[in-house]
Amino acid sequence: MARCQARAASGGRRVVLDHSPALELLQRSDGSVSGARGIRRQAGGDWQVNAGAVVIATGGTSFLSRLLGSHTNTGDGYLMAAEAGAELSGMEFTTYYTVAPVRSTMTRSMSYAFATYYDEDGAVIPMPPGPETSRPLARAMLKGRVFCDLARTPEDIRAQVPTISPNFMLPFRRWGIDPYKDRFEVTLHGEGTIRGIGGLRIVGEDCVTSVPGLYAAGDAATRELVAGAISGGGNINSAWAVSSGQWAGKGAARHAAENRAGVGGRPIGQAGLRPASVQRDVDLGATLSAIQSEMLAYDKNIFRSGEKLRHSAEVLEGAWAEFDAHAGGVGGGLLRTRETAAMLATARWCAASALARDESRGMHQREDRPETDPRYNRRIIVGGLDRVWTRSDYGHALELAS
Ligand SMILES: Cc1cc2nc3c(=O)[nH]c(=O)nc-3n(C[C@H](O)[C@H](O)[C@H](O)COP(=O)(O)OP(=O)(O)OC[C@H]3O[C@@H](n4cnc5c(N)ncnc54)[C@H](O)[C@@H]3O)c2cc1C
Structure with missing residues (x-):
């Protein structure tokens, strides 16, 4: 960061906004992403960048499990991208x-x-x-x-x-x-998706997501492409972060140069920013506890089963309905509210994907399905906010074994 700031100060047109988390993306009516908005925690106020393309590089999330150095990794990029219509992949591989x-x-x-x-x-x-x-x-x-x-x-x-x-x-x-x-x-x-491997689905060699103008790099992107169903910790993750960052940066620059559409996007953030119903106090601590209980408890997440996952999905759906309808952060609570929304959305995608992968494979181990099933030799794609959906990357709806 210090090096980036020094380069920015030395001229050129780079501006680095440190301690300035992004809260939401801007999207044009044609579906393409056209920038982002956020707040300045230290300087105060907010910021908006209108851009020809955006790279999501906000890391993964361990649901604030007290993993070293991951206190700001709350899955914000997943939520922002999903609001623009992006898909995720490999979210069941989150049991590391x-x-x-x-x-x-x-x-x-x-x-x-x-x-x-x-x-x-x-x-x-x-x-x-x-x-x-x-x-x-x-x-x-x-x-x-x-x-x-x-x-x-x-x-x-x-x-x-x-x-x-x-x-x-x-x-x-x-x-x-x-x-x-x-x-x-x-x-x-x-470790959630940090030394787990799920993240935003990449659909092109330039790390573009399924949304035009939106790219993903590092832990924000799925690492199934380089790690398969096992953890990318140890060396793969950092190699991927550096490589995908370069590919995504080049891809985004090319897209921006080819599509000089100028400004015109509108902010699209929802949960935790613009409640769907009447705004009222939502207990952020209780919501985080619910997320952590379903995503981190050993008996639920390491020793998975269909029954436990269905229960987790129900608990998280209930929490989401309340949060989406009523949570709207203000002042100092804005960031924490939005981060909680992102972790809750991520938890729902993890539970749905783990349920859809009705087998054991790699780090995803189901007590009730101990074998690897060749029918699941495919990726589980997940997305949706109001209603979470899953499908396989063959493009067919998954047929779950009864
Ligand atoms: C303890 C530990 C040890 C590890 N050891 C290894 C190892 O030995 N080898 C290996 O390959 N990998 C290792 N990893 C994994 C490796 O650290 C990650 O793969 C790598 O850091 C990913 O880089 P990244 O830039 O994508 O994400 P991060 O390094 O997580 O960076 C994401 C950045 O985005 C910021 N951010 C989050 N939300 C927002 C927002 N809304 N707006 C703006 N910014 C935001 C965060 O503050 C953070 O600075 C380890 C991970 C941990 C936790």
């Missing part, structure tokens, strides 16, 4: 969890390759070979507290940790714990 010491956001995961986990009685919790530890850990955590030490970490790795993950040791130092010797309690933080 990362281990962290309890009461901390320190989800740097590399060191846990050498972890030994213990239950409350001190018995070692057996782990399968390979990186997939969240299911056995979640199973143990549903029964009681889980502890960990990193005593198996080789000396040469210990020496490199401060370079690889400079912040990893900070909470331990603060607590006076030596993780290579002492046992400490751990938890699992849900």
Whole structure:
């Protein structure tokens, strides 16, 4: 950001609005996106940019699960794009969890390759070979507290940790714990679409979405194209963020140059900005708790089943009906209201997609459908605000197994 600001200050026509979240897109009557509007948190007031094209690069969302560095990742871009008619894809692949010491956001995961986990009685919790530890850990955590030490970490790795993950040791130092010797309690933080992989559907090599003039990059876009049904964490995600950012930027610039339609779009934000019915107080904390309960609870999201997902979908539909009808943020509450709307919309798409994928595949594991079913060898596309819909990327409506 500092480098961008320096370049902007050094001339040219770039303006960087830091601490200025976008709240909504502008759309022309022909359906093309023509800019965005938002607020300036520090300078005060608002902003509007009329543009030939827009790139959504607002990251994913972990539903504020206390994942490291994700406090501003609330899925705003998904909601803004969906209001313009964009589709999402892979939203069922949102069951990735990362281990962290309890009461901390320190989800740097590399060191846990050498972890030994213990239950409350001190018995070692057996782990399968390979990186997939969240299911056995979640199973143990549903029964009681889980502890960990990193005593198996080789000396040469210990020496490199401060370079690889400079912040990893900070909470331990603060607590006076030596993780290579002492046992400490751990938890699992849900990653939603951050180290999950769902996001805005890309329909062209220039990262254009299904809406003309609207492009997506990084975690805001689906990473199924590069990661399949498994997590993109570790290297794929950041490589995708850099590559897709360049492709989307070029695509957007080309579109803007070819379609010099000027201004003329109108702001299209709805939930949390312009309530469909009478505006009244909606409890944002309670809404967030409902979202987190359906999207992050281990028993619902890691050990999925059709019955649990249907229940989640119902709960989220009820919350959405109330929110869409009445929530309208004002003043300092505007951003939080809009962010809550975005997380709620995202949660509905996740639940609907997970229900539509009536099988187990990659990180999406259904207790009631433990096998991979060749009929689902396709992407699940999802969208809609008033009514959430799903379909397969073959263009046919999905036939769900009864
Ligand atoms: C703890 C952790 C460790 C990770 N480690 C790895 C790794 O080792 N290797 C790897 O490949 N990937 C890793 N990832 C994933 C990687 O960080 C992401 O894939 C990458 O940051 C995505 O970049 P992005 O720019 O798309 O999104 P982000 O980095 O999330 O950036 C999105 C930006 O948009 C801003 N924003 C949000 N809403 C709005 C709005 N309404 N208006 C304006 N701006 C908005 C946010 O504040 C943020 O600055 C890790 C993720 C986490 C959480």
